[in-house]
Amino acid sequence: MSQDAIVIGSGIAGLASAIRLKVKGYQVDVFEANSYPGGKLSEITLNGYRFDAGPSLFTLPEQVEELFRLAGRKAEEHFEYEKLEVACHYFWEDGKQLKAWADINRFAEEVETKLGEPAQNVREALRSSAFIYEHLAPLFMHRSLHQVSTWTNAQAMKSYLKMGKLGIFSTMHEANKQRFSNPKMVQLFNRYATYNGSDPYQTPATLNIIPHLEFNIGAYFPKKGMHEITQSLYKLAEELGVKFHFNSKVEEILVEKGKAIGIKVQEDIFLADLVVNNMDMVNAYKSILRKQKQPKKLLDQPKSSSALIFYWGVKKEFKELGLHNIFFSEDYKTEFEHIFKKGSIYDDPTVYINITSTHKPDDAPKGCMNWFTMINVPNNQGQDWDQMIAEARKTIIDKVNRVLKTDLEPLIEVEEILEPRTIESKTSSANGALYGNSSNNRFAAFLRHANYSSDIKNLYFCGGSVHPGGGIPLSLLSAKIMMGFVGD
The missing domain is CATH 3.90.660.20 (Protoporphyrinogen oxidase, mitochondrial; domain 2)
Incomplete structure (x- = not known):
């Protein structure tokens, strides 16, 4: 028997969620307040x-x-x-x-020639970034932090032994200042904090994971153009049979007996077996979930x-x-x-x-x-x-x-x-x-909303304001992580 799913918002994570749900056999309707997809x-x-x-x-x-x-x-x-x-x-x-x-070697040599920073320091910085990615990406990017199994699997246990080398106990700036002698290189590597709207002088050095994506990968x-990411996924969703409703601002997520049962758009009611929220988590609770229990601690976190x-x-x-x-x-x-x-x-x-x-x-x-x-x-x-x-x-x-x-x-x-x-x-x-909540403390990763609601059954969350974070790759991964809970 076919099941119906509603996705609120057609940002990149909303599009990814719609595609994944459709592939899984759901009839999917996407409701978007704007006249175009993509957020x-x-x-x-x-x-x-x-x-x-x-x-x-x-x-x-x-x-x-x-x-x-x-x-x-x-x-x-x-x-x-x-x-x-x-x-x-x-x-x-x-x-x-x-x-x-x-080319990392060419970059390292250019740094040494132009700035006098030893090329070896650049190579070591990028090796360190790869090391952080190897140990933290499986935990923080590809799994839910809200499942016990994430913290008890073999990969997690292996990472616990490397905590001192993962930058959890120092800031990004402190780590980069220790690694580089030229202030310009410290500044260049500090810049990666801005990739998720953070301050390198406050955010943990674990964010030195980001250069790995840009250089090593x-x-x-x-x-x-970048807009083609949106267009290609929007076209794919349409080809699969996902139905889009533009200029359709959702007024409320309907909840009955602890379950999400649909949405209200103006005076119209649309029912579904599950609802996925791609809207910013904070504004969602303040508007379309205003009648529901509010996660005050999350809502009050400093913003990016x-x-x-x-x-x-x-x-x-x-x-x-x-x-x-x-x-x-x-x-x-x-x-x-x-x-x-x-x-x-x-x-x-x-x-x-x-x-x-x-x-x-x-x-x-x-x-x-x-x-x-x-x-x-x-x-x-x-x-x-x-x-x-x-x-x-x-x-x-x-x-x-x-x-x-x-x-x-x-x-x-x-x-x-x-x-x-x-x-x-x-x-x-x-x-x-x-990027939703700020990442300016070492516990920031744990202060993001889960990809599901712990209070409302059949309500799920995706996008840059929830786990694992903002930016295109993480938003796409949020949809993938969210799907792991659908049907549970």
Whole structure:
């Protein structure tokens, strides 16, 4: 007998959940408040320029490919990507520049030549990152932390013996400062804390697991842009028979006798055997689960950082820029103090510029570039964002002018802005935080909501605000972990 499943939200984890449920034999309906799928992983078009609106780094492509294989498709016939030769271009105000080559030996040699940091230190850092991944990924990325079996299996026991080497007892900054002699390399490796909206001066050194994904495994680019991840999975879901309901904001998850039985959309009731919530966990409890018991401890956890993004169409090509570019702050510690302690934007922020037209030329008119220009900012706590945005815009342009020795303002011919308030309104992310709860303490991994409800039967959770965390790979894995509980 066929069973019905409802998925709330068509973010990347919602799409993955819908596909997995359909493959398992469920009749699946996805309800999305927006008029398009993808959540943060969407796109913007402006007068001949195309921008990937949200996540811009692609790692662990096998998590996407697995969904096609589950559905009996050859992934390469539906979704194409290429491995990057250079993961990122780094710039400092003293004129130093660095290319983070995918070839680890080449990267290490470039670091030694350009910064005087022994190449061996880079190799050791990436070996250490691989070691952390080997011991922690099976626990924290691929299994639920809310099952006893996760902590009692042979892999877990093996990892317990290595705790001292896994970075649990020190901060990311402390670990990197011990490893590198050049402050620029400490800063470069500290940057990986921002991949889940954290502060390297507070978050545990276990987050040094992240460079392994980018270097040892690889960074990639979908040939049609990041938005193609969304589009390819959306098309796959439709082909499988998943039904999508856009412009359909869910008002309430219906619960009867301790079981989720469906949802309410305006005045309409839709019943199902199970409900999967892909909406931000905090906002879900405050809105569509407001009548249910609230997990206060989880809801009150500090939130991750947010982002201020300027989508700029630039009437010039800068040959020194690649797909991923970082213009570092001169005082990284003070920048993070402003974000996490003062709730403000530092007057010398680190600037990230993603330019997909370097790999996909039709994303910008000939001779032009599409700049996704982002700085990390605090989540929304009621600040005067209009003033802060205006000041940050000038600060960013001044910094780019100094580093690239240019006059950027006259070159900007189109502009759109995404900031914490609009991130929250468009994606239902609590306070506009990009990654849900913050990871700024060693227990953060344990302070994420499970992939199921312990109070409401047949209610499940996926997405970046629950276990195992934010970003494309972890969001996709949240759907996979969630499926392990369906039918239990």
